[in-house]
Amino acid sequence: MLSKLTRKRQRGFTLIELLIVVAIIGIIAALLVPNFIDALQKAKQKRTVADERDWGVAAMSWLTDQVGAAAAGANTTVNLGDWSGNSSLAAIRSALVPRYIQDVPPRDGWKNTFAYELDIDNPLAERVMIVGSGGRDGRSSAISLSGTITVGNFDPTDYDQNILWADGYFLRWPEKVDP
Numbered sequence: 001m002l003s004k005l006t007r008k009r010q011r012g013f014t015l016i017e018l019l020i021v022v023a024i025i026g027i028i029a030a031l032l033v034p035n036f037i038d039a040l041q042k043a044k045q046k047r048t049v050a051d052e053r054d055w056g057v058a059a060m061s062w063l064t065d066q067v068g069a070a071a072a073g074a075n076t077t078v079n080l081g082d083w084s085g086n087s088s089l090a091a092i093r094s095a096l097v098p099r100y101i102q103d104v105p106p107r108d109g110w111k112n113t114f115a116y117e118l119d120i121d122n123p124l125a126e127r128v129m130i131v132g133s134g135g136r137d138g139r140s141s142a143i144s145l146s147g148t149i150t151v152g153n154f155d156p157t158d159y160d161q162n163i164l165w166a167d168g169y170f171l172r173w174p175e176k177v178d179p
Contacts, residue, residue, distance in 0.1 A: 038157070041136065041159045042156070043109070044108075044109030044110050044136070044159075045109060045135075045136075045156065045159055045163075045174055046109070047108070047109035048108040048109040048110070048133045048163055049163060049170075049173065049174065051105040051108065051109075051114075052114075052131050052132075052133065052163060052165040052170075053165065053170075054101060054105075055096075055101065055104060055105065055114075055116075055131050055165070056129070056131065056165045056168070057101075058096045058100035058101035058104075059096065059100070059118055059128075059129040059131075060129075060168055061100045062095060062096055062099075062100050062118075062123075063123055063128055063129070066123040067123050067124055089104065089106060089116060091118075091120055092104055092116055092118045092120070095118065095120050096118075104116075108133040108134075108163075109133075110133075110135070110136050110138060110159075112133065112134055112138035114131055114132065114133055115130075115131065115132040115133075115134075116130070116131050117129060117130045117131075127166070127167060128167055129166060129167055130164065130165065130166035130167070131164075131165050131166075132162060132163065132164040132165070133162065133163045133164075134162055135159055135160045135161050135162055135163065136159035136160050137160040139160075139162075149164070149171060149172065151171050151172070152172070153172075153173055153174065153175035153177060154172065154173075154174060154175070154177070155174075155176075155177050156174035156175060156176060158174075161174070
């Protein structure tokens with residue numbers, strides 16, 4: 001009799017045991033999924049910053065070869081004015097690839113199109129190069145490459161912010177902001 005009872009209990013899990021396991025898995029998933037999604041957004045943001053920096057180094061190398069000096073500076077505001085440079089991605093690629101960069105990335109980490117300007121015709125101009133990303137929301141209209149913007153960092157968890165690099169330095173970039 002005892003062996004029959006023992007065999008009967010060893011057939012599987014009870015409904016209560018299964019529900020407890022499912023509840024524990026659900027709680028663990030609820031804790032991990034938001035962190036995973038945030039890590040994906042952070043990786044896309046870092047890729048965008050890295051691509052802009054790579055393009056910027058290539059463009060600065062091109063500029064150095066063209067005029068023998070690099071343009072760089074940092075102000076609290078920058079007047080972007082009206083860009084008169086050649087914004088054709090094909091023309092930018094013909095100037096930079098393969099001598100300065102392997103390829104000019106056409107899209108940022110969120111698969112939105114970068115906004116590019118490189119004044120190939122006039123490397124001595126006041127404004128020679130800029131690349132921008134509209135962030136996660138991809139509002140490229142916000143990157144009109146004209147007007148005045150405030151230079152500075154922003155909260156790195158605000159993935160909708162524009163990321164801009166121009167003439168040797170970042171104008172807008174993600175960085176931890178002290179409270």
